[in-house]
Amino acid sequence: MTSDKLLLNRITLDLHEAITDLGGVECEQVPDIFFPEDFAPTTHPRIRSESIETAREICLRCPVMDKCLKVGMFEEYGIWGGTTPQQRKNIRKYESD
DSSP, rough: OOHHHHHHHHHHHHHHHHHHTTOOOOOGGOOOOOOOOOOOTTOHHHHHHHHHHHHHHHHHOOTTTTHHHHHHHTTTSSBTTTTTTTHHHHHHHHHHH
């Protein structure tokens, strides 16, 4: 197993434990909005943008936002820790420079 895979497993477990300790988090109630890629930008642009905005608002209230972002840095899709895939790509690029 690669070190990246081990790190992802560790931080994912840390996130899940934190969520369990809290008795759940708000995003679990509306998971679809955290994957706006499912809403085609050409046929549902308003739904897609509202989904992103709502998901990010939920993230900003979340006590595990930082742990979620750590997991999200390994994800290509979805809103993780209040960030879009493009934002995470920019963060990875910035960190590698």
